[in-house]
Amino acid sequence: MRSFDYHCATNPAEALSIAGAAPARYLGGGTNLVDLMRQNIEAPAALVDVSRLPAVIEETPNGGLLIGAAVRNNVVAAHPSVRTRYPVLSRALLAGASAQIRNMATVGGNILQRTRCAYFYDAAGSHCNKREPGSGCDAIGGFNRYHAIFGASEHCIATHPSDMCVALAALDAVVHVKGPGGERDVPLLDLHRLPGDRPDIETVLQPGELITGVALSPSAAAAHSAYRKVRDRSSYAFALISVAAGLEVVDGRIADIRIALGGVAAKPWRALRAEEMLLGTDPAKERFLAALDAELAAAKTFDGNAFKVELAKRTVAAVLCELAGVNP
Amino acid sequence: MAIVINGTEYPLPDDPRVSLLDLLREQLQLTGTKLGCNQGGCGACTVIVDGARVLSCLTLAVQADGREVRTIEGMVAADGGLHPLQQAFIEHDGFQCGYCTPGQICSAIAMVAEYRRGDPSYVTADLAEGPKGTTRQEIRERMSGNLCRCGAHNGIVDAIEELLAGEAP
Numbered sequence: 001m002r003s004f005d006y007h008c009a010t011n012p013a014e015a016l017s018i019a020g021a022a023p024a025r026y027l028g029g030g031t032n033l034v035d036l037m038r039q040n041i042e043a044p045a046a047l048v049d050v051s052r053l054p055a056v057i058e059e060t061p062n063g064g065l066l067i068g069a070a071v072r073n074n075v076v077a078a079h080p081s082v083r084t085r086y087p088v089l090s091r092a093l094l095a096g097a098s099a100q101i102r103n104m105a106t107v108g109g110n111i112l113q114r115t116r117c118a119y120f121y122d123a124a125g126s127h128c129n130k131r132e133p134g135s136g137c138d139a140i141g142g143f144n145r146y147h148a149i150f151g152a153s154e155h156c157i158a159t160h161p162s163d164m165c166v167a168l169a170a171l172d173a174v175v176h177v178k179g180p181g182g183e184r185d186v187p188l189l190d191l192h193r194l195p196g197d198r199p200d201i202e203t204v205l206q207p208g209e210l211i212t213g214v215a216l217s218p219s220a221a222a223a224h225s226a227y228r229k230v231r232d233r234s235s236y237a238f239a240l241i242s243v244a245a246g247l248e249v250v251d252g253r254i255a256d257i258r259i260a261l262g263g264v265a266a267k268p269w270r271a272l273r274a275e276e277m278l279l280g281t282d283p284a285k286e287r288f289l290a291a292l293d294a295e296l297a298a299a300k301t302f303d304g305n306a307f308k309v310e311l312a313k314r315t316v317a318a319v320l321c322e323l324a325g326v327n328p
Numbered sequence: 329m330a331i332v333i334n335g336t337e338y339p340l341p342d343d344p345r346v347s348l349l350d351l352l353r354e355q356l357q358l359t360g361t362k363l364g365c366n367q368g369g370c371g372a373c374t375v376i377v378d379g380a381r382v383l384s385c386l387t388l389a390v391q392a393d394g395r396e397v398r399t400i401e402g403m404v405a406a407d408g409g410l411h412p413l414q415q416a417f418i419e420h421d422g423f424q425c426g427y428c429t430p431g432q433i434c435s436a437i438a439m440v441a442e443y444r445r446g447d448p449s450y451v452t453a454d455l456a457e458g459p460k461g462t463t464r465q466e467i468r469e470r471m472s473g474n475l476c477r478c479g480a481h482n483g484i485v486d487a488i489e490e491l492l493a494g495e496a497p
């Protein structure tokens with residue numbers, strides 16, 4: 001690991017001013033960044049520890065929740081209001097990593113964690129445009145079981161590995177950001193970028209911008225929601241695909257529906273096309289499958305991950321059937 | 329800058345690159361905590377910081393400033409004997425080579441507290457209600473962050489089940 005300066009910030013303004021003075025990276029639980037620094041994939045000159053910034057979960061005036069960026073993943077998952085009003089978020093967090101890692105990982109760090117593509121990690125032996133722009137992508141034509149079927153480019157087919165973000169995408173969460181130029185709100189769905197020809201630029205955040213929290217709005221679909229993750233072993237493994245969904249049925253018709261997929265793109269993938277087709281219809285398995293067919297028609301697969309299309313379709317349909325209480 | 333490890337205060341290293349694991353093992357000779365993968369994938373380095381189980385390999389020692397750390401060396405009973413869970417590991421063959429054992433024990437002790445608090449896990453059917461009873465499925469899911477290369481998992485689950493059954497709810 002290269003040497004670096006370490007600073008611990010006690011409030012966001014202090015974090016911003018230290019980060020502004022030295023080109024620095026923020027440090028949450030360190031479960032991703034420390035690992036990448038140890039492997040010399042990342043080598044920041046300074047770290048500003050933001051894991052001790054106020055870590056609270058507050059009620060908001062519109063009946064939603066504001067979750068501080070420094071709140072640990074396990075604390076969010078176990079929070080009574082999250083469990084009852086946003087079960088998809090609780091379950092998604094509990095599906096991720098291990099209890100030890102969830103006790104360390106922060107909300108801000110989880111959002112900005114980097115891909116687990118094996119070629120990205122293999123600095124000594126592999127080409128990766130995300131790690132070293134212009135060097136090539138060994139995942140294309142390589143081992144791509146875990147890679148993207150949506151939104152990839154000829155330069156990169158890596159996926160974003162977060163479970164939490166898939167739930168946040170389904171919930172239309174809004175990320176609060178503070179930077180040298182002031183504060184702004186970024187919808188979670190607009191925060192991560194697709195790779196295009198710059199897979200090394202992963203989000204719309206500018207250098208020095210600090211995530212301060214995530215806001216959730218209340219809804220019936222959020223309260224009636226679920227998360228399901230399919231993986232190569234039943235726990236402590238990244239997703240092959242995962243599904244976050246919420247459903248509100250009024251008088252036998254779908255009044256609100258949210259479907260987001262994980263493990264399929266460089267960002268959490270909202271299945272807007274399928275949602276649009278299902279809104280207003282009465283819930284039935286055949287209709288779910290047809291809507292998913294339409295959504296997945298845009299998928300582009302590789303040798304190792306073609307199975308994801310059928311897997312995604314069946315998993316979403318199963319989750320929606322469960323939420324709707326119809327025969328799977 | 330200082331941390332408290334098993335009740336004793338120690339200064340923190342000057343170099344922020346030192347992990348909590350390296351501080352324990354290389355600088356303080358507290359070698360009960362084990363180094364496995366050094367990248368978050370095995371749980372051998374699990375210790376308890378301010379009551380929460382964490383991975384010492386991914387914790388920078390400076391991040392533990394002012395915190396209380398409990399390691400396997402701090403698990404002995406008041407009379408100097410084994411912790412009840414250590415005894416249960418012996419009785420249920422919860423290990424072979426023993427390399428993962430300190431991490432398993434630290435992890436399980438903190439896990440029991442999470443369970444008692446009613447924290448849900450991925451396999452908890454009703455998130456709002458929390459876990460019902462102590463099923464093997466719940467124990468396995470909650471202990472999935474600790475791998476055992478010797479495959480002693482069944483004995484480990486047996487030992488934890490005994491500890492949970494013996495404790496007042």
Ligand SMILES: Cc1cc2nc3c(=O)[nH]c(=O)nc-3n(C[C@H](O)[C@H](O)[C@H](O)COP(=O)(O)OP(=O)(O)OC[C@H]3O[C@@H](n4cnc5c(N)ncnc54)[C@H](O)[C@@H]3O)c2cc1C
Nearest residue numbers: 028029030031032033096097106108109110162163211368
């Ligand atoms: C073995 C293993 C298995 C895992 N399995 C899963 C899994 O199944 N599912 C899953 O979702 N995740 C999994 N993870 C990843 C884990 O969830 C992330 O490492 C964690 O969420 C990152 O949070 P952190 O606070 O530790 O981030 P850090 O490592 O501290 O930081 C990550 C990034 O975020 C930036 N950052 C942190 N906080 C802020 C902030 N407030 N503002 C701006 N930038 C910030 C940092 O600069 C860095 O770039 C796994 C990790 C490991 C090691």
Ligand code: FES
Nearest residue numbers: 364365366371385
């Ligand atoms: S050594 Fe820390 S998780 Fe393997």
Ligand code: FES
Nearest residue numbers: 424426476477478
């Ligand atoms: S007892 Fe040998 S690794 Fe677990």
